[in-house]
Amino acid sequence: MKIALLGTGFGQAHAAVYAARGDVQVVMFGRDPEKTAQAAGRFGFGSSTDMDAAFDDPSFDLVDICLPVPLHADYVLRALDAGKHALVELPLADDIEAAQRVADAAARSDKQVFVDMFERFIPANRVLFDAVGEGTYGRLEQLTLWNITAHLWPGASLGLKTLPLEAMHSDMDVITRTLGLPEDVTVTAVARDGDSAAIEAALGFGRAAARSTVSSLMPMSWGARGGYTATFEHGLLDAASTMGFDGRPSGTVTAYTADGPRELDLPPADQYTAVIDHVMAVLRGEAENEIGPDSVLDALRLTLDIDRRVNGPR
Known part of the structure; x- marks a missing residue:
């Protein structure tokens, strides 16, 4: 599975989990070329500052969104529009209307959306x-x-x-x-x-x-x-x-x-590994999604x- 990992801050916590797996290929995306390359290099990943490629490149299966909270909902919707699965750091959105839009879009889509409710x-x-x-x-x-x-x-x-x-x-x-x-x-x-x-x-x-x-x-x-x-x-x-x-x-x-x-x-106890293990199991058809956007709305x-x-x- 090829993953576009967006964000070089908390994204490194996700990167450490991916680096321990043998079934994924990861490209880390960030704004600063030097910082992004340095962070990606720690884990043996490719790097890019072309954020559009995460959505436009058909080889990416999953977009992992570790960006500032105001961007979360829009980037999940963009991933769904591009025909990709999405894993997004919590919270799903900074307003309930945006979160509901994501939940509705996920319900209509044949792609999975996961919120990192670790x-x-x-x-x-x-x-x-x-x-x-x-x-x-x-x-x-x-x-x-x-x-x-x-x-x-x-x-x-x-x-x-x-x-x-x-x-x-x-x-x-x-x-x-x-x-x-x-x-x-x-x-x-x-x-x-x-x-x-x-x-x-x-x-x-x-x-x-x-x-x-x-x-x-x-x-x-x-x-x-x-x-x-x-x-x-x-x-x-x-x-x-x-x-x-x-x-x-x-x-x-x-x-x-x-x-x-x-x-x-x-x-x-390793909840970040457990989340990504769960994501992969769902995408392989081996489990039901326990962290879908509809499940986080009350919280x-x-x-x-x-x-x-x-x-x-x-």
């Missing part, structure tokens, strides 16, 4: 989804999630303008997949400067409550840490992880019940609501 493939989150779906511990009553990080990605802003869509969106996906859309939302935010901030969202669901905290106020020695506490009628799941740019967090999940605590066995709607409360209308 948190769905984190083993600890799969434990939570299964517990809710199977009723393992009864009804979910309270869910608290946190993602607290230092500035591990040079040049990337983690201020109030970016945190909702680029950091909090994953939590909102976990929340909507387990509890649905909330009846009420309260948001509190604090900013150290334009690039460092924290946001807390409290969400009410009638018979359940959820809270999400994201922060970039940590010192470098902290690294990045996250997790959740999920309280059910008959037990509790407590997950904790450390995360880095390589997408390979270490993590644990402990179940607490009347029988006492029990640490659960988790498979190795995006909630994320955009929080973004508006923090930053005002876009």
Whole structure:
């Protein structure tokens, strides 16, 4: 499969996964010739600054879009118009109307669209989804999630303008997949400067409550840490992880019940590899698409609501 990888920033996280595969050919696209060639060279890929070729060259099967968020929806639609599959970094769009246009276009197309909802493939989150779906511990009553990080990605802003869509969106996906859309939302935010901030969202669901905290106020020695506490009628799941740019967090999940605590066995955690493995399996006809654009709309709607409360209308 030949892949056009658009973007030399976070695109390198995808590039590292492709480089470990033997069934893909990748060309990395960027604006700056020297920077693009240098990034592509790290992985043994070709490079180009001719972004149009990603869509016009019939040899490309999949366009992988790791560009600024305002470009996401338009580039997915362009890929579909060119008769190509598309994988796009989250969030799918920065407004719900554009996201709905992509979902509608994907439904009409014979090509696949994948949104990189990597948190769905984190083993600890799969434990939570299964517990809710199977009723393992009864009804979910309270869910608290946190993602607290230092500035591990040079040049990337983690201020109030970016945190909702680029950091909090994953939590909102976990929340909507387990509890649905909330009846009420309260948001509190604090900013150290334009690039460092924290946001807390409290969400009410009638018979359940959820809270999400994201922060970039940590010192470098902290690294990045996250997790959740999920309280059910008959037990509790407590997950904790450390995360880095390589997408390979270490993590644990402990179940607490009347029988006492029990640490659960988790498979190795590499969610970015898992996403691309899933993409390839779907394109080979071996799996159903779990990260299609229609599946992200509720989480995006909630994320955009929080973004508006923090930053005002876009």
